[in-house]
Amino acid sequence: MQDFVQLWVYLSATPLFGLTATLVTYLAAYAFYQRVGHAPWANPVLWTVLMLALLLTVSGTPYPRYFSGAQFIHFLLGPAVVALGWPLWLRRAELRARVVPLLGAVLIGGSAAAGSAVLIGWLLGLPPALLRSLAPKSVTAPVAMGIAEQLGGVPALAAVFAVLTGLIGAISGKYLFDALGRLGPAERGFALGTAAHGIGAARAMQVHPDAGAYAALALGLQVILSALLLPLVARVLGLAG
Amino acid sequence: MSSMNVLNGLACLLVCQSAGEAASRLLALPLPGPVLGMLLLLGALRVERLRAPVAAAAEALLAHFSLLFVPVGLGVITHLDLLRQYGWQLMVVLLVSAWIGLAATALSLRFLLRRGAAAAD
Incomplete structure (x- = not known):
């Protein structure tokens, strides 16, 4: 158990966490959105943001630490x-x-x-x-x-x-x-x-x-x-x- | 071949964006760097060789455009106190102005397109 906590502390502090969590959550939300036939209420951005907000709150991850990983996705807005x-x-x-x-x-x-x-x-x-x-x-x-x-x-x-x-x-x-x-x-x-x-x-x-x-x-x-x-x-x- | 295209196209987009950022700062233009970059890209697309790579990269980026808004959208959790203070006012403003904007655009486009079609007859 102690090892697991240390591992979690390590993982959640690296940029890997924000990036992985964003991508995986979005893919899950998108799969759900497709399954319900693109119903407007199932909007994948809405549900990804809600799920991640919950995840950050429950795990006590501050937003800047999350963003250190998610910035790689954020960065693509410019080229987009x-x-x-x-x-x-x-x-x-x-x-x-x-x-x-x-x-x-x-x-x-x-x-x-x-x-x-x-x-x-x-x-x-x-x-x-x-x-x-x-x-x-x-x-x-x-x-x-x-x-x-x-x-x-x-x-x-x-x-x-x-x-x-x-x-x-x-x-x-x-x-x-x-x-x-x-x-x-x-x-x-x-x-x-x-x-x-x-x-x-x-x-x-x-x-x-x-x-x-x-x-x-x-x-x-x-x-x-x-x-x-x-x-x-x-x-x-x-x-x- | 197509994977090479995506990479080449991405390089092209980044060069346009960098040139746009540089121009925006050096000349103190009112347009943000990426917007100038888009205008530069429109010019660059006259070169036939660039079209296939740019198409591949642009389609890959724009197909998942909404994913790119997640990190900044999640920033809402850092402004919860402000939302608590002005929550209902902000909700009213965002909802009503979004509907006004959507309706005004859709109705004015329908009107202007019909008028254009009538003038052409």
């Missing part, structure tokens, strides 16, 4: 954002032919998401630092962190808000679209990529190839536009500190 150039390139003909509707929808949807978040947050009396971290929440996490930093928000919080937003979109999007009536896979996917970034786009890719392509397209456009426009808008509104 660069990789979004690939779906943009594949759909370049479509992008050129429909540039006005697509850019228009990203601008309208993106500003509606960011604007309503800041407005509702302000009405509910949230402090300015939280509002600044909320503004980029529908942008994909790594970019959201960069924007929040520029706005004077808290990058780590912005990333958490971005992930929660992505989960909300991935889980409830289907029901919202059904309620709005007669929306094709292109509109659904594009909306998920715009307002629920990477996690929403991942959901779209799993459900329908057209929805997935449009989600990737929206993700690429939205990342460029919000990185350019959000700091500008915040400066105009006097939010940036």
